[in-house]
Amino acid sequence: MDRTFKYHAVDFLLPAQRFNIHFSYVSQRGLPFVREFVLRLVHLSPMTKSQISVFFGFSRREIDEAVADLVTREELMLNETGRLALTEKSIGYFSDLGEAPKLALLQDSWARLCFDLATLSCHGNLRSDKWKSGISLPVATESIAKSESLVEKAFQHQFHEILNKNLLSKSLTQDEKDNPTVYTVNTVNKIGQMPLRLTVNFNVDEQGRSVEREDFEILNDSDYVQQLITIELDRLARPNNMIEIAKAMMQINDDFTIKLIESKTHSINLNFLEDLHKIEENSAKRITFIGPLYSEENWALLQKHLAPALNSRIKNGINDDQRSFIWLASSDPYWSKSNRLHVALSDFYNKAKTKDKTLYSPTLYLPIENSEDQRAIKQWKNELDPDLENAHGIREGFLGGNVEVLALERELAVVVYHMSFPESYPVTMPVGFICTDSKAVNLIETLVRKYIQGSAGHEKPNDCGPIKKLLHNQKEKLLIS
Structure with missing residues (x-):
């Protein structure tokens, strides 16, 4: 069996609604x-x-x-x-x-169920979720406007399937010999809307070729939703950025990661990745990875390399609220499109302090066009709230906007290149490394600090200030005007 390797995971948000459904059913009783x-x-x-x-x-x-x-x-x-x-x-x-003999009995019942508005699949009583950290999938306005009548028909059609999933009252299934059927649906009332979060894993095979996306078992019609996803991926597609990535690698003095890329096909060389890992095992000062930094596997890898530095501070009683820990996001359209980011951000902020010590000062930099870019500022608020306490807006353009960096002053640095190869992969491929080599960490940290402290002109600093302050300033301007 061929192996596959996950290089990205993106959440897609499919509109769904919750309904109170009152119905009558006929059951056969002994x-x-x-x-x-x-x-x-x-x-x-x-x-x-x-x-x-x-x-x-x-x-x-x-x-x-x-x-x-x-x-x-x-x-x-x-x-x-x-x-x-x-x-x-x-x-x-x-x-x-x-x-x-079986006696048919007519009885009334009700259920609170959620249906997505693309395939009208029943999902039980979905846990409420927010429209953030994912890519929203549009559905026909008619499906939204006529959702109650559409769900009425879907409920009748899927009744036995819903029953077999134990999504209805236990009184309908107490006797295994009973075979209840819907007699009539009395009322269907919409009581709320929420997204159905669909996590899509993007994989490559051993040759680095893109693998077809898997179907969604929870949907009646995966093909239709896959079409919606493809449309959104096409909308978000960006040109090949190989030249910009190569320039960024030169500035970072990174001679290794470029070898992972097949220059002719613009695809990833997984065989070399295995060889690179063997080389890195000997140095113990660098480890290369594929996929988002905040993915479960890569975040655990980061914690493993970060632990010695933090444990040393705790052990030696170091209290340092001046030592910076910077996380500078890229302008990649798929960055933050996963609930996993909030787990990582919570870690990033919470580990800054122990019960009685401050180990570092965390700052998250989020790319915006400038301090007046209210569309992006509001989008980041919606996307990352409540993880905005230490979040700043940063003028887009650091290493072409294609590179993400996380740097703990004088201790550790993480670099992630967000590679756009539309001819090979439907989404960008994050490829990065964690390093603890002091020379490399210093170089990366210097590049980041130089950009953050720089400007695009007179009174146009790259660091646009805290996101919360930018939002507040805009509100004041609106009140004055």
């Missing part, structure tokens, strides 16, 4: 013992009262009561020969000769 077996016997052949009495060993009083009850229920009658026979009503209890 009958009491005597009633069932008298009817089963007569179903085989019409009989006299005495024949039934002999068969069951009933007394005269017992057979009189049993037959009278069934006649009253309109389930037995006398036929033209004077024998007891089934009525049209009781004949309907039987599906086949010899089968147990």
